[in-house]
Amino acid sequence: MFKFTCGGSDYPVTVTFYQPAAIADFKPQRRPLVVLLPGGGYEFYADRENEIMALQYLAQGFAVAVVAYRLRQQPPVLPGALYQLAGVIQEFRQHAARYAISPEHILLVGFSAGGHLAALYADLWPQLARNRGVTAATLRVSALTLGYPVIGLRLGWPLTTAARATITGDWPDHEADRLVTPQNPPTFIWTTADDELVPADNTRRYVTALQQQGILNQSLIYPHGPHGLSLARAVTAFPQSFDPTDPAFGERFIRPDVAGWFDRQLQWLDGVWQLNRFWRQQ
Template identity: 60%
Template sequence: MEISKLTLGAADNQVTVTFYEPAPIADLHVIQRRPLAIILPGGGFTFYSQRESEIIALNYLAQGFAAVVVDYQLADQPPVLPRALYQVGTVVAYFRKNAVVYHLAPDKFLLAGFSAGGYVTALYADQWAAPFLTQAVGVTRADLQVNAVGLAYPVIGLRLGWPPTARERAAIVGDWPYHEADQLVNGENPPTFIWATQTDELVPVTNTQHYVQALERAGVPVHSTIYDQGPHGLALARPVTAFPRSFDPADPDFGAAFVQPHVAHWFPQQLDWLTRLWNLNDFWRDQ
């Protein structure tokens, strides 16, 4: 595996990413083309959660994908929008234009977002074909397309319970008017896999419900699951991404809620969905 830190774009579009490229499997006597997972971790626009960054990328790598983790705009230099959308577009266009260099399959790009990163992901999925985005990034419409979207407990509308204060909302949207993701869904949205939990205490599950309903109304293929139990920020919902007892000695059982075996099925379910959507079995065999 090769890990590269790249700075892409210029001026308002500049963005830093970490690219994870699997080593070729020498036994196969061919350099495989790979799907690409573009990952936007959560962190409430104040940081990038490492529980939703490299470890998520490595799970995709274990399934044959390449992966890139995006350091999109945070709220410490407000507003987040629209710059975060331009940054995602810059990343998508760069890897599309360089698909041959990085041995990528340009018709198999997954944009995967968690929590706040899911908000940017959903907004991009809604607006990737909009003229303002092609103009800002300076590329063609085709350069900005992703082929599937994965959302984990995403923020969808800032009117739907997060963030709690007007000041925080202003730091995210400024005066940008196109920021309610469920109200921007259209027939150009890529097929979408989305999940959340009924007991999410930070980002109400109504966010996911509103987005699923909007996708269904627009006729966009959507696979949705709302699990009955689990806190916000489950990541893989396995012990490896759960907070250890040492994280909060005053409450050593805090992290136990982040181990939810029934929710941990989301990743293999998403892979199965992508396998069917992209016919990955034949894709690998036909190389």
């Protein structure tokens, strides 16, 4: 694991890069790459969606880049965070050999507010490429995974106009469900029906937009579970209160049914990318 900065002087961004160790009796491998955007309401980077999530993908043979995108402490978030993300994708695609990754197997993953940024990028990458003066292929990602994402800032989060302004500034393109085009990547998206912070309508509207544009997608809306489930296992549960005598201490965030999302995502991705064939052909 190491950190580096990319994106140039206009939109610098720090990336934490995780690379699986080489297997001694295998020839050198090109890894698929996960570009990971933790949630945190554009105020911080949620730990339960950060390194621990990166390690889940690492264990499956992916390289992982965790992106410390712009937060609301440097308002507005947009469009700067989008250009930071564009700089990260460009870095990995142009220097794929250096990072030992496959530039045609980049999975963009975002949770909550990180999911908002990921969804916007999936919608807008051709426009961002034009604005940066690079070819569209330079900024393309191959697939998208969204967990309990914010999709439209009009759809229940954030709650105030002032908070929205710190995210959008004067940038008009911030309602991700209204920006989907036929160039969006295949998308896996999940949430829970009773998410108390980011209503499930965010996910439903994005799925509808993807379907209308003919984008390959798989959506999972689990019946129950609070916002921020991450892996939905004890390892990423956090307390409902900080009183360990509370019988509900962390239990709301352990959902065995929801915990299956990670493996179902990998199964879906295998269908999209033929991952088993990808590994065998190296």
